Amino acid sequence: MQLHSELDKNIQYFEDIFTDCGDMVKRKFPISASLSRHAYVIYFDAMADRQILEASVLPRLMASAQKQPENFFVPPISLLETIKEGGMTTADLREETDVDKIIHAVLAGDTAIMVDGSETAVLVATKGFPNRGVPETSTEVVVQGSNEAFSEVMRINTALIRRRIKDPTLKVKQMQVGRRTVTDIALCYLDGIVRKEVLARAEKRIQNIDIDGILDCGALEEFIEEDYQSPFPQTQITERPDKAASAILEGRIAIVVDNSPMVILIPAIIDSFFQSAEDYNQRWEIMSLSRLIRFVAAFFALALPGLYIAVTTFHPNMLPMILTFKMAAARESIPFPAVLEVLIMEFAFELLREAGIRLPRPVGSSIGIIGGLIVGEAAVSAGIVSPIVVIIVALTGIASFAIPSYSLVAAFRLSKFLIIALAAALGLLGFWIALLILLIHLASLKSFGLPYLFPFAAGDINGFTDFKDSIFRLPIIFMKKRPIYANPEQEIRLDTAKLGNPRDRE
Amino acid sequence: MTNTAIKHDGFALNNKISLRQLQALLFLEIFGFGVTALPRRVAESAAQDGWIAVLLATAMIIPMVMIATHVTKLAPGLSFHDFASKLLTRPIGIIISLIFCTRLVLLAAFNLRIFAEITRQTMLPSTPFAAVFVSMLLLAAYGAAKGIETRARMAEVLIFIVLLPLIFVFGISGRDIDFTNLAPVLASSPASILSGSFSAFFAFSGVEVLLLLGPYLSRPKDLTKSANKVIITMGIFMAIVTAVTIARFGPANIIHQMWPVLKMMDTISLPGSIIDRQGALIMTFWIISAYATINAALFFSSLLLKDVVKRGKHSYYILGLVPIIAILAHLPENLVSVYDYFNLANSTFGLTTMVAIPLLLFIIAKIRRFKRAEY
Numbered sequence: 001m002q003l004h005s006e007l008d009k010n011i012q013y014f015e016d017i018f019t020d021c022g023d024m025v026k027r028k029f030p031i032s033a034s035l036s037r038h039a040y041v042i043y044f045d046a047m048a049d050r051q052i053l054e055a056s057v058l059p060r061l062m063a064s065a066q067k068q069p070e071n072f073f074v075p076p077i078s079l080l081e082t083i084k085e086g087g088m089t090t091a092d093l094r095e096e097t098d099v100d101k102i103i104h105a106v107l108a109g110d111t112a113i114m115v116d117g118s119e120t121a122v123l124v125a126t127k128g129f130p131n132r133g134v135p136e137t138s139t140e141v142v143v144q145g146s147n148e149a150f151s152e153v154m155r156i157n158t159a160l161i162r163r164r165i166k167d168p169t170l171k172v173k174q175m176q177v178g179r180r181t182v183t184d185i186a187l188c189y190l191d192g193i194v195r196k197e198v199l200a201r202a203e204k205r206i207q208n209i210d211i212d213g214i215l216d217c218g219a220l221e222e223f224i225e226e227d228y229q230s231p232f233p234q235t236q237i238t239e240r241p242d243k244a245a246s247a248i249l250e251g252r253i254a255i256v257v258d259n260s261p262m263v264i265l266i267p268a269i270i271d272s273f274f275q276s277a278e279d280y281n282q283r284w285e286i287m288s289l290s291r292l293i294r295f296v297a298a299f300f301a302l303a304l305p306g307l308y309i310a311v312t313t314f315h316p317n318m319l320p321m322i323l324t325f326k327m328a329a330a331r332e333s334i335p336f337p338a339v340l341e342v343l344i345m346e347f348a349f350e351l352l353r354e355a356g357i358r359l360p361r362p363v364g365s366s367i368g369i370i371g372g373l374i375v376g377e378a379a380v381s382a383g384i385v386s387p388i389v390v391i392i393v394a395l396t397g398i399a400s401f402a403i404p405s406y407s408l409v410a411a412f413r414l415s416k417f418l419i420i421a422l423a424a425a426l427g428l429l430g431f432w433i434a435l436l437i438l439l440i441h442l443a444s445l446k447s448f449g450l451p452y453l454f455p456f457a458a459g460d461i462n463g464f465t466d467f468k469d470s471i472f473r474l475p476i477i478f479m480k481k482r483p484i485y486a487n488p489e490q491e492i493r494l495d496t497a498k499l500g501n502p503r504d505r506e
Numbered sequence: 507m508t509n510t511a512i513k514h515d516g517f518a519l520n521n522k523i524s525l526r527q528l529q530a531l532l533f534l535e536i537f538g539f540g541v542t543a544l545p546r547r548v549a550e551s552a553a554q555d556g557w558i559a560v561l562l563a564t565a566m567i568i569p570m571v572m573i574a575t576h577v578t579k580l581a582p583g584l585s586f587h588d589f590a591s592k593l594l595t596r597p598i599g600i601i602i603s604l605i606f607c608t609r610l611v612l613l614a615a616f617n618l619r620i621f622a623e624i625t626r627q628t629m630l631p632s633t634p635f636a637a638v639f640v641s642m643l644l645l646a647a648y649g650a651a652k653g654i655e656t657r658a659r660m661a662e663v664l665i666f667i668v669l670l671p672l673i674f675v676f677g678i679s680g681r682d683i684d685f686t687n688l689a690p691v692l693a694s695s696p697a698s699i700l701s702g703s704f705s706a707f708f709a710f711s712g713v714e715v716l717l718l719l720g721p722y723l724s725r726p727k728d729l730t731k732s733a734n735k736v737i738i739t740m741g742i743f744m745a746i747v748t749a750v751t752i753a754r755f756g757p758a759n760i761i762h763q764m765w766p767v768l769k770m771m772d773t774i775s776l777p778g779s780i781i782d783r784q785g786a787l788i789m790t791f792w793i794i795s796a797y798a799t800i801n802a803a804l805f806f807s808s809l810l811l812k813d814v815v816k817r818g819k820h821s822y823y824i825l826g827l828v829p830i831i832a833i834l835a836h837l838p839e840n841l842v843s844v845y846d847y848f849n850l851a852n853s854t855f856g857l858t859t860m861v862a863i864p865l866l867l868f869i870i871a872k873i874r875r876f877k878r879a880e881y
Contacts, residue, residue: 315629426641427630432793433645440645443659444652457659460526 001099007116011040017103018042031062037116047109049128057111057124092125104182127155134160135261139406140240142278149239154184154258157241161188161254164245169193172256175206177220181213184258185220188244193251193482193490198448202253202266217260224255224266226446231414233407234447236268243277249493251486267448267485271455271470273405274298279473288472293402295471300399301412302438305342306419306431308392312338314427330386339424341385345393346420348375350413353397454484520655522724527658529736530665532713535802537740538668538795539617540709542624544744545751545766547709552702553757554687555694557749559702564741566703567710571737574716574864575730580871582726586718587813593870600814602863606714607810609855611827613711614803615834616848618642621796623841624765628772628788639832643804646797647828650805651821654722657805661798668794675771676750682774687756688749707860708852709744712799713737714859715806717867764841768792804831 004010011028018024023045031039039061043053096102097120102112109127134156137149150157158172169191176182185206189199205224214220217237225234235255238244239262244254247265255264265272274294279287312331316324334341352371356364372394379385396416400409415438422430445452455466462484468474469483480494523531548556581589586606591599622638630638649657694702716733723729751766763769771788808823815823838844870876 422641426633426637428789429625429629429633429638429793430641432789433641436645436794436797437648439663440649440652440656440660443663444656451655451659453659453663457662458524458527459662460524 002097003099003102003114003119003121005117005119007038007040007114010114013099014040014042023047029062031115039113039115041111041113042106043111043126044106044109047107047129048111048126049109052126052128053111053124057126061113094123094125095120096123097121107182108184129153131156137240140238140243140277140404142276142281144281145278146240146242148241150241150244150256150261150263152259152261154186154256157256157263158186158188160241161245161248161256164241165190165248170248173203175203177206177209178211178213181215183214185214186256188248188254188256190248190251193249193486194253195251195485195487198267198450198485199253201448202255206255214257215259217255217257217262217264220255220257221264224264226448227444230441230445231411232270232442232445232452233273233405233411234268234445234452236265236272236405237262237407238265239263240277246277246280247485250483251490267450269447269450269452269454270408270442271466273408274403275469275473276404280476284473284475288474291471291473294404297399297402298408298412301396301403301409302416303419303431303435304392304396304399305346305416306423306434308389309338309342309420310423310427310431313424327386327388330388333383334386335383336385338389339420341389342393342420345379345385345389346396346416348379349393349397450484521653521722523654523658523722524724525728525732527662528719528723528729529732530661531658531798531802532716532733532736533740534661534665534668534795534798535715536710536712536799537743538791539620539799540711540740541744541747542620542765542767542792542795544706544709545748546760546763547705548702548748549752549757549760550702551705552694552699554689554752555692555699556702556752556757557688557745558692559699560706560709560745560748561741562699562703563706563709564738564745566707567713567737567741568734570861570864571713571716571733572730573868574714575733577864577867577871578717578720579726579729580876582720582723585721585809585813587810589720590867593867593874593876603810603814605855606717606859606863607807607814609714609851609859610803610807610810611831611834612851612855614646614800614807614827615831616844616851617796617799617803618831618835619838619844621792621800622835623844624768624792628768628792635836639835642796642800643828643832646800646804647824649797649801650808650824653820654805657801664794664798668791668798671771671788671791672747675774676747679750679754679770679774683750683753684756685753687753706744708856710737710740711852711856711860712802714864715802717864718806718809800831804828 004013007028011026014026018026021044024042025045026040026042028038028040031037041058096105096112102121102123105123106112109129111124111126112121113124114121131153132151135149135151136147140149141147148160150160162170162172167190171187171189171191173187173189175185175187177185187199187202187206202224206220209220209223211219211223221233221235221237222228227234236247238247244263244265248254253266255266257264274291276290279291282290311318312327316328319327331338331341336344348371352367355371356367359367376390376394380387380390400412403409403412415434418437419431419434422434424430426433443451443453443457451458455462455464455470459466462481465479465481466483468479477494477496477499480496481491482493486493544560545556548559552559577589581592584592587599587603590602593599594602618639621642622635625638626633626635649660716729719729720726747767751770752760754770755763755766760766768788771791804824804827805820807827808820811823811827812818812820838847
C-alpha cells in the first residue's frame, strides 16, 4: 500500500495499526509559519535513539520549516530535499512511499516523518536501542589474546569483524528471517575467497526458512545443517570476533544473527572444534602439544568409562597382575556391578554440571566443593563406589573441559552413554562396536558438502595440506595455502618470496 | 577429467569415491580376513616356503585384477548388472548378478562365523553366538546403509587403526623370531608350493568387487593402476606376515594354530607395556577387519539385488540379507565344517566370480567389440 497525500488519512492508518502499542511515540506538529501544514513523527520509544532525534532532527526540522513559504511542500520539490536543506544533521536518510516498508523500518527502530501533501515519508536511521556494548569473552577465554566478545546487536558484531578485516571484498549480505520476529541475519564472507557453492547453499537454506520467529542462532543452526538429528554440531559457534575474522580469512562464512551474542561459522568440521583462538598466539611447539592433549582428552571424555567397564567386567586378564589385584581389592566391598557404579558417578557428575549452570556465580564454587570433594569422599568411604571409579569419572569430566567447543563436548557426553551401554553388554567387542557406530555416523556427516571427518578422511581433496593445522599446529610460515574452506582458485595466502630464509633475518 | 577439475567441483563428488579411498576400502575388505589363517593354510602344503606361495598367489591374482578392472572401465557409468545384461542379454545378466550376490552373502556368512568363533575363544567365552552375530551384523548393516561415500571415508580412518597394531606387533617381534625356521628355502616341491598358492589365492577373496565399482569412481581411468598397487602392497604384506609367523612358530607347529597371526599378536611379549596380553590389539585389528569385510559384502550384495530388481533403495535389501547371513553363519556345526563349507564355496562360487565371470565378460566384450565408453 502507498502513502496517501493527505496527512490525516495517513495518521488514521498508523493509529489503527499501532493501537495499544504503548511504547510508541506519535506526534503531530505544525511546520509552516501559519500553522496550516503539519508533520507527523512516529518512532518506538527506546528503540530509536532519542538523543539523535531530539537534538539534531526535530528542532531543526521545526525551526527551518517554519521559515518556509506556505506552499513550499507542493511538488516537484521533494520532501527529502527540504529536510536536507532544513539542516537535518544526520546523513542516514531515505525516502519511502510503501506503508509496509515504513512500518517495518519503524519497528526496527527508525523514525518516520510524514508531512501534509506529500506521498513520501522520510525515514531517519535512528536505531539506538540499549545494549551492553562490547562485552568481555566469557566462554572462550584465552590467556594471551583479545578479550572482546560479540554482543547482541548485529551491527556491533559486524563492526567488530569489519574492524579486523579492512577490505572492500568483505561482504556483509543481509537477510531477514521470521515472519514476526523479522530477525536480521548477515552473512559475512570475503568475496572471491569464499567457495561459491557453499555461499549459495547457505543463502538458499536461510531463504527457505519460513517460521514465525528466530530468536537466537541455535534455531537457525538447525535449519541450515544437513543432518539436524545428529547430536554432533555441524556448524561452529563462537563468541570471539578474532575467531570469526580468522575463519572469514580462511574462506568460511560467519553468520551474524541479530539478538545473539554468538556467531555461526560454516562450514564446520570436527577438526575445527579442536582449535582455539589462542593456538596462533603461542609458540607452535607448545600449541601442538596442546592440540595433541585435546585429542587425547576427546578420547578420554568419550571412551574412558566404557573402557573401564569392558576391562574390569570382561577382560581383567588384559591388565598386569598387580593392577588387576588393586582394582579388585578396591571393588571388593562395593555392592554394585561396575556399570551401575559408573552410572551412579556419571549421573552425579552430570547433576553437578547441570546445577552449576543454574547457580549464581558466587555459590557455584561451593557446589563444586560440596559435590566434588565431600560427596565423592563420602561415597567412597561409605562403600558405594570404588575410588577408581571416582578417578575415572573425574578424569572424564576434566577431559571434557579441555576441548574448546562446548557443543562438541555435549555430543561426546551423550555418546559416552552409548559406549557404556554396549561395553557393559559385550565387553571390548561392545566398546568397539559403539566406537564404530559413532565413526560411521561421523563419516556420514557433511557440513555444507564438506566431509565432517576432513582431513582425516578425504584429506586428499586438498593434497593433505590441512594436516599442517590439525592434530599439530605447525608454524604459520608452513601454511602457505588456505585451508579447504577457501575457493581453490585463491588457495595461496602466504607469499614467502620476500620472506627469504628466516635464519638470515636481520 | 583432470585432477584439478575434481578439486573445483566442490569438496567431493556425491556418491563417488577417490582412488585413494578405493585402495583403503580394498585393503580393509581383503587384508584382515585374508591374513589371519593364511600362514597355516599355506604352511599345510608348502611348509616353510609358504611365503613364496603367497607371492605366487599375488602374481596369479594380478592378471585377474587387470581383467576385472578392464571390464569395469569399459562402461564405468553402468552398474554391473546393466553392463552384463547389455553384453549378454538380461536373463544371463540376472543369473550372473545372482551368482555374484550369493558369493558375497556366503563370504559375509563365513566371515561372521569365523569372527564369532574367534571372539568366543579370545574374548567372550560365555557370550552366545547370537549376540555376537546380531551386534556385528547390525553394525555392518548400519555402515552399509550409509552408502559408498561414508564407507570410503570410514576406510580412510580405519586403515590406520588396523595397520598400526599390526606394524607395531610385527615390528617389535624381532626378538622372538627364529629365522632358521624358514630354511631351507625352496625345499618344497613345486607342486606343493602351487597348491599352497591356490589356498593363498582365496586370501584375496573380495577382490571381485572391483567389477561392481564402476559407477562409484571419480576417476575410473586410473582404476587398474591403483588396484594393482594396492593388491601388490597387500601381497607383499601378506608374504611378510606369513614369513614372520612361520619363522615364529616353525612350519611344523603352525599347522596346529587355527589363526596363527592372532596367536602371534597375543603371545609376543611387549617390553615395558601396561597391557599384559595384547587382547586389545587383537580386538582392534580383528573387529575392524571383520566389520570391513562383512560390511563390504553386505553393501555390494544389496547393490546387486537392487540393480536386478530395479526398485527401492539398497538399504531395504540390506535388511533382507541380514537374517539370511545370520542363519547361514549359524548352520555349520563346528569349525572344521565351517572351513569345509568355505573351501567348497571358494572352489565353486569363488572361482566363478574371481576368475570365470571377469574372463567371460572380457572375452565377450572383445568378441562383440564393445566400445569403451568416453569419460
